[in-house]
Amino acid sequence: TWLTKGAPDLILDRCKYELTVEGVVPLTEGRKTEIMEANSRMARLALRVLAFAQRTADDTLSAATDPAEVERDLIFVGLMGMIDPPRPEAKVAIAKAQAAGIRVIMITGDYAETAVAIGVELGIFHPGDSVLTGQELERMSDETLTEEVRSTSIFARVSPEHKVRIVAALRANDYIVSMTGDGVNDAPALKQADIGVAMGITGTEVSREASDMILTDDNFATIVSAVEEGRVIFANIRKFVSFLLSCNVGEILVIFVTSIIWGAGFAPLLPIQLLWLNLITDSLPALALGNERGEPDIMEQPPRGRGESIINREMILGIITQSLAIFGAVYVAFMYGLQTYGYGVAGPHHGARTMAFLTLILAELLRTYSSRSSHISIFRLGVLGNPAVVKGTLISALMMLLVVYLPGLNTIFKTVMPSLADWGVIIGLSLIPFIVGEAVKPLNKLLCKRKS
Template sequence: MMAVSLAVAAIPEGLQIVSTIVLAIGVQRMVKFNAIVRTLPSVETLGSTTVICSDKTGTLTQNKMSVVEGWPEGPDSDKATLLEVSLLCTDAHLKTLAGGDYETSGDPTETAIIQAGLGLNLNKNDLEKKFPRMEEVPFDSERKRMATINQMEAGRLRVNVKGGLDEILSVTTRILIHGKERPITQEDRETIEKENSRMAQSALRVLAVAYRYIDAVPSPATAQTVEKDLVFAGLLGMIDPARPEVPDAVKKCQTAGIRPVMITGDHRVTAVAIASEIGMYNPGEKAITGSELSLVSDENLYQHVRDYSVYARVAPEHKVRIVRAWQSQGQIVAMTGDGVNDAPALKQADIGISMGIVGTEVAKDASDVILTDDNFATIVRAVEEGRRIYDNILKAIQFLLSANVGEVLLIFIATVLNLGNPLSPILILWINLVTDSLPALALSMDPAEKDIMTRKPRNPGKGFFTRGMIWRIFYQGVTIGLISLAAYLVGYHDGGVALGRTMAFTVLGFSQLFHVRNLHSNRLSSFHSSLLSNKALLGAIMISALMMFAVLIIPSMMNIFGIVAMDTVHWLITAGLSLVPILAVELVKWAGINHSKDEY
């Protein structure tokens, strides 16, 4: 029977159950602030995140585009042509409501164009009825252009194209100025580039627009056959304001030792302007475009990846390289994405984060976390929650293992001294599975410590058995074991094995219920934490205490567990011994040796 007791004491039966339930409770909590965690281990990984690679549009910004500027300045006819070409080259939808108001849906860039058109009395629906679409070449992230072919006045066919400036200029041969077309010159191109930079430096997203008339629809209608010899119509500058909560979230990241990185399809100047505004880009740091990234070898990128805070004009395939480059430096990378082509990068990242609003199903399936509000601040909040959950799992592990150490030590010493069996297997199981499990679970509800986002991310390669963790499990377990042994010796001396076993069981159970209060912080006194800061834990302690009293007082339960009644003196002795762990841990904390330097 002694061997069975020792085996039961050595095995933390509730540890696996408690750890899993703590993670599940954390996942439920994350849902409340718009983060859906699809895999339980991701909760732990979130707390270790060191790099967050985030899309700009909709995640760092509000994704509420509005056209605020156009170029070139000229007669209204030029502005009308610029917007007409843009409107005919959009897939967003315009709906007229009962009261005469309008409702738009679709890509925010295109809905902004529709709204700008309404300001000049250009209704997209009316235009498409008047000038029907005959063919189209859809947008793709590689060429960064979209083209449609519409039948205009007198049956003429016109190619309408919009896209990134560099991509449009590369297929442009003429320009529309003051209502007249003429060959585009190098001076024109320099002027256009200058205007683009001016808008971009004001954090505007710049869209270039061009067109050309053709005699017939090419067969096949491809980018090569349609998007060539274009007439440059102008630029549209759109504002997409940063989310107001993002600058604070970026600061919190940096304070927590997390490197935020912007990845966007926008022009470099625009991306840098937004990144500077929200604190993600600082003087001395670098920005790189997708085309430049394609020319950089993997080895070079791995060596210099820390230099880049902004990646502009990036295609989805570049994201995988960026993730691998950071991972080569030993970093834990979180990557956001919403498109089908983002799936490989989301899979490659340690934490793939997809967008719940604009994300595709493929992206969601490839991700570990889904943001239901598409907000960067939610990512940071999820990282903070991941750290809190990990801390609380460590508390539960420390609590359960220190109890097991105490049980093993008690039985081992009693065996060596030939003092009988201080704990029967059923008493140990009662403590491990019933009395201890509820407080261990309730520790998952502990609030985060105030400095949780000022610590550096933990290194997952080190595991959770740090020197400090081992030390705490050891000395706290020894304390619990020795006071339980002391209770057993008193009872053994006064009333034999039965009374000794009863007193040891009482002290072992209640000392752990007092000891759980020590675990709120490894550095601060437990008296710094209010009893009401974790109401779930307070309730768990009370329920566990009632169950202990049930075993110690109710005759039928006493018979089942082999417990005998104690008099007042022995109750007082067990109560005094049960308080010892609080005094011991407080003393160790006061001495500053309750934790190791590598933990904080």
């Protein structure tokens, strides 16, 4: 006896008889319809269905070499439904990806009904979504497919050649496309996608060579985790750049504007003080921002565009407001120092410059905390939420105090020891840029919502 298995519709087309409890009987068209209805019921339960058939061997059949000659006039035996349950974390990962603005599409060789059942279970298929089969794709032009992919979330009974067309249609709609695959025939589609992802365990060597990334655990949730990690890294780069630009532009305003108003001899900071300030504020605190774990809503923000710059509108708003706030606070501290300490022989008293120096450093150290997020309050994130920032700012604050209170160094840096009243003014003014930074965050959050 010769046995064969395959897709129910293809097997039934090759069957002429059916095996029943009474024996082998002719297979009628009505009975074929009943079998396909049973197949549909099983498919709607997310079962992958195989049909089995047999044929009694004879001398003529044994000598046949053409598969089409062998697989005809078969006796239908029955259907078998198998289930390959999705991993428990897959549904959560898909929901997380969709919240991040990532559209998840299923491309499968299963029947449409099976694919829809699985898609509904995983949250891929929603009311209003479309399903396209391989046969429909064959009859569809590239232009029509480009239109259809906008609303199609499941492609069923497709061949590897169809995957290439689907990727091309998605890219024609200006999507950034990531494609997963494991077979030799998936290589062209992996190569054409913006990011081809091959399976590290079940994937072939050809698919791995054609891909941009290899998934070592064959788990979709790992892709979503990688996206989240990438967003955190990019956001931390923006925080680092925003912090440095806002502080340095603020320093430029302090020197430039004050020198214009009072003359070059009345610059509020000496060159050596500027160098020390940049050393302790642009190093440890700025680098500590790179260790930020990311905002709680990092996977709820819309994806970036292909050509989006690191410096966006939110950053520009933060840089402008922070620079002006830092300038205002330091200028007031300098004016207070001039009134308190008076003037020296050829310029302001060292006490006035010390006031500006300490206020600028403290303002920038506090700015590190507000820079941890552009739209979420530091009090929601937790002031001590990033230990690297806490350690970095404490070390920088200690280095600031050394040049004020350590004999010898205060002579080199031309600083004086502030009184308690002076410290009250310094701390109060240093809080202004921090408060402004926190006050701007709701506006940044509104801009982010409008973008999404």
